Amino acid sequence: xxxxxxxxxxxxxxxxxxxxxxxxxxxxxxxxxxxxxxxxxxxxxxxxxxxxxxxxxxxxxxxxxxxxxxxxxxxxxxxxxxxxxxxxxxxxxxxxxxxxxxxxxxxxxxxxxxxxxxxxxxxxxxxxxxxxxxxxxxxxxxxxxxxxxxxxxxxxxxxxxxxxxxxxxxxxxxxxxxxxxxxxxxxxxxxxxxxxxxxxxxxxxxxxxxxxxxxxxxxxxxxxxxxxxxxxxxxxxxxxxxxxxxxxxxxxxxxxxxxxxxxxxxxxxxxxxxxxxxxxxxxxxxxxxxxxxxxxxxxxxxxxxxxxxxxxxxxxxxxxxxxxxxxxxxxxxxxxxxxxxxxxxxxxxxxxxxxxxxxxxxxxxxxxxxxxxxxxxxxxxxxxxxxxxxxxxxxxxxxxxxxxxxxxxxxxxxxxxxxxxxxxxxxxxxxxxxxxxx
RNA sequence: GUGCCUAUGGUGUAAUGGUCAGCACCGGGGCCUGUGGAGCCCCUAGUACCGGUUCGAAUCCGGUUAGGCACCCCA
Numbered sequence: 001x002x003x004x005x006x007x008x009x010x011x012x013x014x015x016x017x018x019x020x021x022x023x024x025x026x027x028x029x030x031x032x033x034x035x036x037x038x039x040x041x042x043x044x045x046x047x048x049x050x051x052x053x054x055x056x057x058x059x060x061x062x063x064x065x066x067x068x069x070x071x072x073x074x075x076x077x078x079x080x081x082x083x084x085x086x087x088x089x090x091x092x093x094x095x096x097x098x099x100x101x102x103x104x105x106x107x108x109x110x111x112x113x114x115x116x117x118x119x120x121x122x123x124x125x126x127x128x129x130x131x132x133x134x135x136x137x138x139x140x141x142x143x144x145x146x147x148x149x150x151x152x153x154x155x156x157x158x159x160x161x162x163x164x165x166x167x168x169x170x171x172x173x174x175x176x177x178x179x180x181x182x183x184x185x186x187x188x189x190x191x192x193x194x195x196x197x198x199x200x201x202x203x204x205x206x207x208x209x210x211x212x213x214x215x216x217x218x219x220x221x222x223x224x225x226x227x228x229x230x231x232x233x234x235x236x237x238x239x240x241x242x243x244x245x246x247x248x249x250x251x252x253x254x255x256x257x258x259x260x261x262x263x264x265x266x267x268x269x270x271x272x273x274x275x276x277x278x279x280x281x282x283x284x285x286x287x288x289x290x291x292x293x294x295x296x297x298x299x300x301x302x303x304x305x306x307x308x309x310x311x312x313x314x315x316x317x318x319x320x321x322x323x324x325x326x327x328x329x330x331x332x333x334x335x336x337x338x339x340x341x342x343x344x345x346x347x348x349x350x351x352x353x354x355x356x357x358x359x360x361x362x363x364x365x366x367x368x369x370x371x372x373x374x375x376x377x378x379x380x381x382x383x384x385x386x387x388x389x390x391x392x393x394x395x396x397x398x399x400x401x402x403x404x405x406x407x408x409x410x411x412x413x414x415x416x417x418x419x420x421x422x423x424x425x426x427x428x429x430x431x432x433x434x435x436x437x438x
Numbered sequence: 439g440u441g442c443c444u445a446u447g448g449u450g451u452a453a454u455g456g457u458c459a460g461c462a463c464c465g466g467g468g469c470c471u472g473u474g475g476a477g478c479c480c481c482u483a484g485u486a487c488c489g490g491u492u493c494g495a496a497u498c499c500g501g502u503u504a505g506g507c508a509c510c511c512c513a
Contacts, residue, residue, distance in 0.1 A: 026486080026504055081511050085439070103513090132513085137439080139507060148513060213510080229509085278512065288513095297513060324513030352471055383472050391474045402472060414473080421473090 030136075030144025041329045042147075044339045046129060048175050049149045049323075053127035056168050058151050061126045063107035066090075069099035075106035075311045077280025079220055086134040100133035104150050105281070105304065105320055106311060112154050113313035122155035123318075129325070141296055141327045150301070150322035157317035159254045162285040162303055163261030169289060169299045169321045170267050176328065177337050180292035183267065186243070186275035187255040188223065190283050190305070193248035198222045200241045208236050223276040242273045251284055258285055281307040285319065291331045298331065299323035346375040347433055348390035352383050352402035359406050363399075363426070370430050372437070374399075390416060397436060399429065 027033065034042065053060070069089050076083050088100040101107055108126055111117070117124050129149040138144060151168055153161040166183060173181045189197060202222045205214065211230040218225065225233075226240065247255065262269055269287075277286045277300070286302035301321030308316035332339070349364060351357040357378060367374040375393055380386050383402070390398040400412035400421075411429045413436065414421045424432045 029504065086511080134512075136511070137509095138505085142512075146513065150513095224511095300513070322513060327513055350473085382468095382470065384470055384474075387474050389474095398473085400473075404472085412473095416474080419474090 028144075030138035030142075032143065032145075038329070040339045041332055042325060045176060045325055045328050045332075046149070049127075049129060049172060049325075052168065052172055052175060053151055056125070056151070056164070058125040058127040061108060061111065061128050062130060063101070063104070063111050063128070065101060065131065066098045067101055067107050067110070069097040071106050071110055071311055072099055072102060075109070075281055075307055076103065080278055080280060082134065082278065086136050088133050088135055102134050103132055103279075104128050104130070104148055104322060105152065105279075106307065108152050108320075109154070109304075109307050109313070109316070109318065110311060112316065113308060113311070118155060118314070118316065123161060124154045125151070126154065127151045141294075141324075141330050143326060146327075147325035148322050149325055150320055152318060152320035154318040155316055157303075157305060159257035159285075160261055162254075162258045162319050163265065163267075165301060165319050165321045166258075166262060166269070166287055167265050167267055169301070169323065172323065173289070173291075173298070173328075176332065178291060178298075178328070178331055178335070181289050181298065182292070183269040183287055183289045184272035184275050185258070185262075185269050185285065185287040186272050187247060187251055187258075187284050188243060188276055188282060188286055188302075189247050189251050193246060193251055194243075194283070197241065197243050197246040200246065201225060204240055205236065210236070224278075226274040226276060237274065244271075244273050254284055277302060279304075281310060287321075294331065296327065298327055344373050345394055345396050346373045347397045347399060347437075348386070348393060348395035349374050349376040349399045349401060350383060350386040350390065351376070351378070352381075352400075353406070356401050356403055356406035360401050363401060363411070363429070366430055367433070370434070372430065372433060397433060399433070 050060075069087065072083050072087060078084065082102050087102050090098055090100075092098060108128065112124060112126075127150065129147065131145055132148045133145050135144055136142070151165060153165060166185070170181070170183060188194060202218050202225075205218055205222070205225050209232070210218075210225075211228065211232045213230065214225055214228050214233055217228070223243075226237065228234075244255075259269075275286055275288060281304040282302045283305050284303040286300075288297040288300035290296075291298055299321055301319070303317070303319040305315075305317040307318065308314060347367070349360055349367075351360040360376065360378075364374055364376060375390075375395065377386060377389050380389065383400070387398065395416055398414040398416055400414060402412075405411055405423075405426075409426045410423050411426050412421050412423050413429070413432060415436070422432075
């Protein structure tokens with residue numbers, strides 16, 4: 001009577017209005033669950049990032065997920081999309097405006113200033129990893145909550161640190177075996193030379209028949225004119241003034257040194273005079289790294305000598321890089337870069353009957369204490385079902401602890417490969433198992 | 439924020455607007471309280487949500503939500 005069954009079910013369901021609708025069981029847009037299978041790649045990336053950071057002398061920092069919203073308005077910039085369109089802002093009961101951090105650099109700088117890190121030996125090398133939030137439309141390799149890893153060198157303006165940051169980023173991809181990563185670098189100048197260049201650029205474009213977006217860019221952020229993708233604007237790029245030709249003496253020399261250091265370290269890079277960044281705090285060196293065939297950046301960063309002042313601190317030169325963990329994971333997956341799962345083989349303990357089930361608990365504890373990883377499945381009662389699980393889990397040994405054994409204080413050690421079994425006293429079993437695992 | 443595409447058990451899929459939404463995998467149980475990944479049998483579970491058209495909707499229409507792609511921007 002399947003019909004009756006179905007009807008019954010439907011009616012039953014209809015009578016339970018308290019049951020939440022499926023919509024309530026859905027994730028918010030752009031946010032996702034990270035299931036066990038994915039963690040092997042993510043762990044690999046995170047562990048590599050951590051080891052690399054520590055090796056290069058960086059110390060870990062973590063800041064709150066929430067910050068006062070104006071930290072980002074002032075630091076990242078009011079005119080930027082990140083602040084204007086993509087920030088999650090909430091108002092507390094007390095009326096404070098807090099924001100889910102859309103990036104780490106401003107919070108790290110805030111912490112540097114607030115915690116008096118300028119009184120420690122300079123520069124400070126800090127690294128971080130954690131979730132950041134941007135309210136934008138999700139698409140490939142783009143989430144509303146994602147994980148950023150980054151490194152910052154604060155408190156020194158020497159160009160060697162610009163290079164150090166780029167080198168470290170490059171090494172991360174090297175260690176993760178991601179090949180064909182290109183690094184694009186550029187210098188966007190400083191307070192002295194950038195305004196003049198902006199004006200020059202704006203003047204050049206003002207005379208041309210440009211797309212609607214660019215008409216806005218002219219006043220808002222003329223540097224962005226350079227990477228407009230509208231077909232209409234493409235031909236103009238050729239004749240546009242190049243920023244590298246318009247740098248002041250200091251910026252020119254700074255950039256030259258950065259490149260020399262990169263050459264010295266044999267880091268392959270590409271000069272991209274049209275590379276600009278979307279965040280206000282950047283000055284001088286900017287860079288982005290791309291995996292071959294991908295349009296979105298894997299890691300990017302640059303120097304941000306004005307950020308400290310922008311958020312209300314004393315002038316502090318700094319340079320840093322940020323990378324998106326999920327994007328790196330996607331690249332690794334799509335390129336089939338294997339991450340070996342080093343799950344240790346575990347000895348499987350099998351019980352039969354209530355007495356042995358109960359007593360197997362202390363047996364399991366004994367193994368844990370002596371550092372031998374064991375596995376068991378108390379919910380399975382039949383011996384064959386447990387044998388099956390032992391086999392599925394690739395257990396090298398199965399320990400059969402049945403009724404008979406539990407009375408006689410023995411355990412059967414079964415070699416799963418050969419099928420050879422041996423009865424040993426329970427007091428010796430840990431020792432015997434250790435001997436066989438070697 | 440804009441535009442296009444998509445949505446059937448946990449997964450992958452089937453169903454000219456018309457019987458009870460079918461199949462496979464996964465999962466659970468059994469054959470099998472004393473020995474292995476197989477086999478056989480049984481079970482669990484679904485038309486994303488809300489509404490409309492219709493005698494009748496998984497199927498057509500509208501909205502919502504989520505996913506994908508592109509723009510914008512970015513990690």
